Amino acid sequence: MSTDLTTFAGLLSTIEDPNGRELLDPATGEVVGRTREGSTADIDTAVAAARKVQSDWASRSSEERSELLNKAADAVEASAEALAELLSREQGKPLNGPNARFEVGACAVWLRANAAFELEPEVLVDDEETHAELHYAPVGVVGAVGPWNWPMMISVWQFAPSLKMGNTVVLKPSEYTPLSVQALVAVINEVLPADVLTVVPGSGEVGAALTSHEDIDKIMFTGSTKTGQAIMRSAADTLARLTLELGGNDAGIVLENADPAAIAGDLFWGAFINTGQTCAAMKRLYVPESLYDQVCEALVEVAKQSPMGVGLEEENVLGPLQNKQQYDIVAKLVQAAKDSGARVLTGGDPAADQPGYFYPTTLVADIDNDNPLVAEEQFGPVLPIIKYTDLEQAIGWANELEVGLGSSVWGSDLEECKKVAARLQAGSTWINKHGAVDPRIPFGGVKKSGFGLEFGLEGLKHVSVPHVISW
Numbered sequence: 001m002s003t004d005l006t007t008f009a010g011l012l013s014t015i016e017d018p019n020g021r022e023l024l025d026p027a028t029g030e031v032v033g034r035t036r037e038g039s040t041a042d043i044d045t046a047v048a049a050a051r052k053v054q055s056d057w058a059s060r061s062s063e064e065r066s067e068l069l070n071k072a073a074d075a076v077e078a079s080a081e082a083l084a085e086l087l088s089r090e091q092g093k094p095l096n097g098p099n100a101r102f103e104v105g106a107c108a109v110w111l112r113a114n115a116a117f118e119l120e121p122e123v124l125v126d127d128e129e130t131h132a133e134l135h136y137a138p139v140g141v142v143g144a145v146g147p148w149n150w151p152m153m154i155s156v157w158q159f160a161p162s163l164k165m166g167n168t169v170v171l172k173p174s175e176y177t178p179l180s181v182q183a184l185v186a187v188i189n190e191v192l193p194a195d196v197l198t199v200v201p202g203s204g205e206v207g208a209a210l211t212s213h214e215d216i217d218k219i220m221f222t223g224s225t226k227t228g229q230a231i232m233r234s235a236a237d238t239l240a241r242l243t244l245e246l247g248g249n250d251a252g253i254v255l256e257n258a259d260p261a262a263i264a265g266d267l268f269w270g271a272f273i274n275t276g277q278t279c280a281a282m283k284r285l286y287v288p289e290s291l292y293d294q295v296c297e298a299l300v301e302v303a304k305q306s307p308m309g310v311g312l313e314e315e316n317v318l319g320p321l322q323n324k325q326q327y328d329i330v331a332k333l334v335q336a337a338k339d340s341g342a343r344v345l346t347g348g349d350p351a352a353d354q355p356g357y358f359y360p361t362t363l364v365a366d367i368d369n370d371n372p373l374v375a376e377e378q379f380g381p382v383l384p385i386i387k388y389t390d391l392e393q394a395i396g397w398a399n400e401l402e403v404g405l406g407s408s409v410w411g412s413d414l415e416e417c418k419k420v421a422a423r424l425q426a427g428s429t430w431i432n433k434h435g436a437v438d439p440r441i442p443f444g445g446v447k448k449s450g451f452g453l454e455f456g457l458e459g460l461k462h463v464s465v466p467h468v469i470s471w
Helices: 009-014 039-061 062-078 080-091 100-116 151-164 179-187 204-211 227-236 259-277 289-305 324-339 392-398 413-423 458-460
Strands: 022-024 031-035 123-128 133-137 143-144 168-172 197-199 218-222 242-245 248-252 282-288 341-346 362-365 382-388 406-410 426-433 466-469
Touching: 009 031, 009 080, 009 179, 022 392, 031 080, 031 179, 031 227, 039 133, 039 143, 039 168, 039 197, 039 204, 039 362, 062 080, 062 100, 062 151, 062 179, 062 466, 080 100, 080 151, 100 151, 123 168, 123 242, 123 466, 143 151, 143 204, 151 179, 151 218, 151 458, 168 204, 179 197, 179 289, 204 227, 204 324, 218 227, 227 242, 248 259, 248 392, 259 282, 259 289, 259 382, 259 406, 282 289, 282 392, 289 362, 289 382, 324 341, 324 382, 413 426
Parallel strands: 143 168, 143 218, 168 197, 218 242, 248 282, 248 406, 282 382, 362 382, 406 426
Antiparallel strands: 022 031, 123 133, 133 466, 341 362
16 A cells, blocks of 8 residues: 555655654754665666666657656645645745745646657758758766755756656755655656656765766756865766756846835846745945935835745745745845945844744845845845846846846836846846746856756757767
8 A cells, every 4th residue: 555645644654764864844943854875886787777767768659758757747746735844844945935835836836847748850951962850869878966055946847858858867965955855756757667766865975976977967056156066077087968057146226217105126036936946136226316215115115015934824925934044044144234334224133042944025225236135145044136227238247246146127118118128147047037938948157157958849959869870
């Protein structure tokens, strides 16, 4: 008799190791569950098993693989509440708002979207002398390493297109959120063939064993630039293909014709989605002097109406930082801003006696562009708001950092917004929104935010190998 994966207890019993490492709720400090700890030997076993079944998986028709991805989406939806509860407890994000239930729902959406995509051969030349076509074949075995901020959703971003194209996948989740990914894979593996999708939790050593493995054909990594650079160096020995979605410090630019009241809500959530713990969240906001006070006041009002607290309490839409290390980074950067004389509009003073890694929603004004809170990625519930007097100055500030994941432009004149957007150095630039990813629209970074594309047909191409056939 199979375990009930639609309840929290049933789901946890499927993946939990009674003798494993404890995972604590970052909101309460309570034990969520115990994870098994994989080893480098487990990576060898998983990769060998994935290699063994890959050709059989690839030999299935695209329609068969799509049908199984749709069934996987059905399974995720059937267990959605249990998955969301586990995610909330382990990662800390609230059930409501753009958080746990949203993330689980996105997993199903991305599975169905990839099931619907069809990467057809492209005719390159067709004349009286030559006909040439570009076909796409599976790359083989994909090694995927995910982060702790969106552990379930980003895992799906990695394995859904890979499976669609006939690859098999070995996943290594973050040490901070292994239960969430193991639970998601347990649910999906109720419908997939054995060894097509495998998860191996463990330390950074386990992740390094995966990304340097000689039988891994493609590496997909979402995380810090530093770790991405290390993966790139190790991949030189195997010549594994790479997709790296690395750190960012996204800029938003408000234009003088913007309506502060109209954009305040979207500005706020562009920055504070998942309590600011999102690679493509807005992390620095440039506002013209003529609108500066109005934008600041409007953002403070939205912040006041966005409760922060334990994720399982239905009223909350903001939660804790996921771990102590990230809490300390945020606290240090805010303190640097305060020490420099910047003006804290709200927040900035965490309660000393509160359990969990809660840092209050913080808006910082009158701050210099070279302040560490602006120049470094804070990855938390803090937004510095920088005043500019000339649009050229704002564009220059937005482009001067080494990273370039996302960016945004805010205004009432679409044509002007598009002109500014075209000058921003980022993989994605949104107009009057920020971080609005879509499974149909390619997503990736430039500069030290990585390379390679995910989502849409371009995402399928990046988990494939091109093959030109001509006659």
